[in-house]
Amino acid sequence: MPAALTEFSARLLAWQRQHGRHDLPWCGMRDPYRVWLSEIMLQQTQVATVRTYYARFLARFPSVDDLAAAPLDEVLALWAGLGYYTRARNLHACAQAVVALGGFPRAADALEALPGIGRSTARAIASFCFEERVSILDGNVRRVLARLLAWPHPTTSARAQKELWAHADALLPPAAADMPRYTQGLMDLGALVCTPRGPRCGECPVAALCAAQAQGRVAEFPLRAPKPQRGRREQWWLWLERESDGALWLQQRPSPGVWAGLWSLPLFDAEADLRAAVGLRTVELLPRIDHALTHFDWVLHPRQVRWSDSAPPLEVGQWVSPTDRPRYGMPAPLKKLLG
16 A cells, blocks of 8 residues: 555545535434445435435334334335345345344444345444444445556456455544544545546545546546346236226245345246236237346336136236235336336
């Protein structure tokens, strides 16, 4: 670590006091439940979206005990639209584990042992709530470090992660009492100044220490690893509606897998299979849905069928009435389809 970087934490702390984010509902919190909830929601989700979900979750689950006692289906229903549903399942399991322990552990290592809490999230909670001198290394911080050090490798490999953790540890302020502000400052720097595109280097409190800035190569960092080829999936969605009361036939998605634990219309790999399942009933073709997931593009072809018989057409699933539907966690494309 270059000697000049010993100034890093002091500069960052001074900048955060004056220019950092102080209006986010979770900023300045020392309650581990609220900090943990915000950290999980902010993973791969924009702040503007999280604000709404965060307030809604706290209104329904004001404490970790409330969240632990709720049915998983209710948690998934409230999470619907936020994406990456494994987070919601882990959130529920973690809440139950915390209640069983009698509260959140105070050390990062113990927090990391809980369901769904990774190393960086555990350290963020420990830093914000308990002033533990531990670094974080989320995507924003990796980008800041890659530019600060002109890091000559992609930041996502196991070796790079190990070395960047060591650098992040070396930058920590000496006083434990500064850890909440320092950690918030790192997050603010990556979100407001050292952004992926169009970084505001003229406003950066550590620009004079930045190797990429000195080399005139800020836009080159972090170096990118080759992107894996995206996959494509095509399936047919059976919108089966009971004529007598408007109930839908829904199936709970298996775990593990996409939308695990959520309730969905039955999926078929071929339209012929869908038509065979409903016999000679009239099948109404609806516009296709293009849904992008992290690793593949999903083409869904909805097909609507009115069902008048009392016996269900499929072995797996259940009828869900319109009044009961809000209690069932459903993926965002289905909620949009159903209106």
